[in-house]
Amino acid sequence: MIKALDGMRFSLGKRRPPINVDEYRAAAQRTLPEMVWTFMENGAEDEDVVQRNRSDFGRWQLRQRVLTGATGKDLAVRVGGITLSLPLVLSPTGLNGLFNWEGEVGAARAAEAAGIRHISSTGASYSLEEVARATRAAHWFQLYPWGDRSFMDELVGRAERAGFGALFITVDVPVVGNREGEKRVGMTLPLPTLTPQRLFNGALRPRWTYGYLKHQRITLRNFVNDGGASAAARSVMAQAGFMRPELLSWENLEWLRERWSGPAFVKGITEPEDARRVMDLGYDGIAVSNHGGRQLDKMTSAVGALPEIVDAVEGRGQILLDGGVRRGSDVVKALCLGATACMIGRPFLYGLAVGGRHGVADVIEIFRSEIERTLVLMGCESVSRLDRSWLREDDSRVPLRSPDLHTWLS
């Protein structure tokens, strides 16, 4: 009997660490109060775009070429003038400190340790200066081109002085999308609406609640300096005050390109004509994105828009795919379609919620290992070799398994 078990490993723990992004998602849902979880996860209206951002990856199948001797180790790509160790970037997401007090600093540290970059949002819970002080690498900054030029000039100037390496300008938020999930759970502006039941729900997550009370990283720190609920309300109102759709213009995009001397990208492009215009203004690239389905519901999926954008840009700039990326094989498909790299939003937030910077590091590592394994199995040596010849288009369009179903089964 003993001999039969010889060499096996034993563990008393029932829980093992999550092994993929779907499992991180389920663990993040358990970790966060319902209000916070919903704010992170929900999309606009019927969430059609959230679903399609995932399911449209199913339009393409990977080809497998055997006996090539490929090891799939070569994952490095160049984006924004630097080399990333794998074709992955952490998308700008506001208020990271709400998910785990380590917030943007934790995410940026995990990114740089893995040889990639994090993009700090205008609405971050650590200021540009705090992120810069806490990290070694030049991370990237995301600007909402709202407000007048003095508003943009000030933020861009601060990013420059703090040593940020690239600018991402998000153009798909003239108004905030209609996120009904947030309304349902009381994530109202400028402050959430608490009820006894919601407070109880928070109390059931003592680790999250302790981090929240101790560190109070729930304010938009690029606008105010202090923590606490009243400061949070002030910061949200300050940001909302700048949001004036009538001021979003191609002229401002042109002005910003001249104002920022480093690499600059426009995030939130899904139409080929817009992509051409961005490149004509001298931008380094585009993030093909629909804001993770949080803005205009019923629009095209990010991956669905990608091939046309690649064709329109004609190699004049780099294209990043943002939205619905949950597997290394999604990254591989996007690269086959012509993207230089992918961006992930919710996946790294799941990691942050579950384990702070270590959770983010683990999610990045999961992507690295999945991309590597996918390449070896395909028989492809390097991400630089990926092109459309590695894909077969699938007309039958079998939708990908939905994460909800998986959570329910597990």
Ligand SMILES: Cc1cc2nc3c(=O)[nH]c(=O)nc-3n(C[C@H](O)[C@H](O)[C@H](O)COP(=O)(O)O)c2cc1C
């Ligand atoms: C909680 C949350 C907050 C976000 N905040 C911002 C933001 O401040 N600026 C921005 O450009 N995009 C923001 N986004 C959109 C992300 O940058 C990205 O486009 C999206 O998450 C990609 O989809 P994915 O979550 O499926 O990866 C946010 C997304 C989430 C989930």
